[in-house]
Amino acid sequence: KRRPRQISVNYYAKSCPQVEQLVGSITSQQFKEAPVSAPATIRLFFHDCFVEGCDASILIATQPGSKLLAEKDAEDNKDLRTEGFDTITRAKTLVESKCPGIVSCADILAIAARDFIHLSGGLNYPVKKGRWDGKISMATRVPTNLPHANSTVDQLIKLFSSKGLTIQDLVVLSGAHTIGFAHCKNFLDRIYNYKGTKQADPSIDPRLLKALKMSCPQVGGNADIVAPFDVTTPFVFDHAYYRNLQSKLGLLASDQGLFLDPRTKPIVQSFGEDKAKFFQAFSAAMDKMGSIGIKRGRRHGEKRKVCSMHM
Numbered sequence: 032k033r034r035p036r037q038i039s040v041n042y043y044a045k046s047c048p049q050v051e052q053l054v055g056s057i058t059s060q061q062f063k064e065a066p067v068s069a070p071a072t073i074r075l076f077f078h079d080c081f082v083e084g085c086d087a088s089i090l091i092a093t094q095p096g097s098k099l100l101a102e103k104d105a106e107d108n109k110d111l112r113t114e115g116f117d118t119i120t121r122a123k124t125l126v127e128s129k130c131p132g133i134v135s136c137a138d139i140l141a142i143a144a145r146d147f148i149h150l151s152g153g154l155n156y157p158v159k160k161g162r163w164d165g166k167i168s169m170a171t172r173v174p175t176n177l178p179h180a181n182s183t184v185d186q187l188i189k190l191f192s193s194k195g196l197t198i199q200d201l202v203v204l205s206g207a208h209t210i211g212f213a214h215c216k217n218f219l220d221r222i223y224n225y226k227g228t229k230q231a232d233p234s235i236d237p238r239l240l241k242a243l244k245m246s247c248p249q250v251g252g253n254a255d256i257v258a259p260f261d262v263t264t265p266f267v268f269d270h271a272y273y274r275n276l277q278s279k280l281g282l283l284a285s286d287q288g289l290f291l292d293p294r295t296k297p298i299v300q301s302f303g304e305d306k307a308k309f310f311q312a313f314s315a316a317m318d319k320m321g322s323i324g325i326k327r328g329r330r331h332g333e334k335r336k337v338c339s340m341h342m
């Protein structure tokens with residue numbers, strides 16, 4: 032008999048009722064010790080869901096000596112912080128000690144991402160569970176399934192639509208850039224040579240431009256330097272991101288583009304005005320993103336014991 036491919040909030044009610052508490056004890060500890068665990072884990076969840084669906088494929092380690100790279104070793108995933116992976120490893124170890132063989136890595140990642148949104152000031156929305164872990168993790172599948180810092184709004188809309196996400200979902204989920212940081216290389220062209228003009232993008236606030244140029248020299252800069260997405264509240268989950276876009280304070284071309292394109296600009300404006308509306312829409316969009324490519328059963332899925340290794 033085929034079980035429906037759906038997930039539910041009370042999926043572990045009988046098999047592991049304390050799963051959210053267990054994950055929560057790890058996420059709150061991590062948040063205190065290393066606050067960057069919040070943006071790190073939220074981004075990890077996004078990069079998981081967009082490649083092969085929300086199935087913890089992002090957590091698989093490349094086999095030692097193998098030429099076939101796993102997703103996490105793809106160029107686009109090189110900058111995923113270790114704090115995100117560490118959080119999931121710790122949570123999984125604790126959950127396995129109390130409920131062995133029950134809870135998927137994919138579900139733990141979904142719960143942890145929500146925890147960090149809540150810990151950072153966002154809503155504590157309910158997380159559906161019942162995802163199985165995936166059997167495929169290939170670096171070659173990554174570049175076409177993830178957006179890039181210089182993606183056009185048109186490309187972003189097409190990519191999100193290919194995942195079942197709307198234009199509104201694109202704008203809402205980009206609001207995750209209310210926390211976290213980006214490396215210079217992701218906006219270097221934008222501040223020194225926008226579209227080959229040898230000039231900065233005209234849609235950057237001059238003071239922000241000056242500050243970014245100070246942190247990120249055109250050549251010879253330190254590759255580890257990062258700049259905050261939200262210059263006002265980089266560690267607080269709020270709706271400041273949208274206000275910033277209206278003041279030309281977006282960091283990436285893909286961020287600022289949302290205020291330049293007539294299809295997305297009105298949505299940016301409405302979230303800039305209404306925090307509660309953004310929070311509600313963000314919870315709904317995370318639920319939707321968290322349902323991409325769900326696997327159930329042994330034919331397509333597995334329940335890993337260690338998140339970085341297939342069964």
Ligand code: HEM
Nearest residue numbers: 070071074077110178179180204207211212213214217285
């Ligand atoms: C819409 C297209 C998007 C593009 C082009 C994009 C691109 C990027 C880039 C280039 C970085 C910087 C990485 C680095 O330099 O270390 C980044 C960071 C981040 N992204 Fe996105 N992103 C997008 C959407 C999303 C979505 C949908 C989410 C989550 C729902 C998200 C969450 C984050 C977070 C939290 C960070 C900060 C990570 C950290 O500080 O460790 N992004 N993104």
Ligand SMILES: [Ca+2]
Nearest residue numbers: 079082084088
């Ligand atoms: Ca995945």
Ligand SMILES: [Ca+2]
Nearest residue numbers: 209261264267
């Ligand atoms: Ca913020």
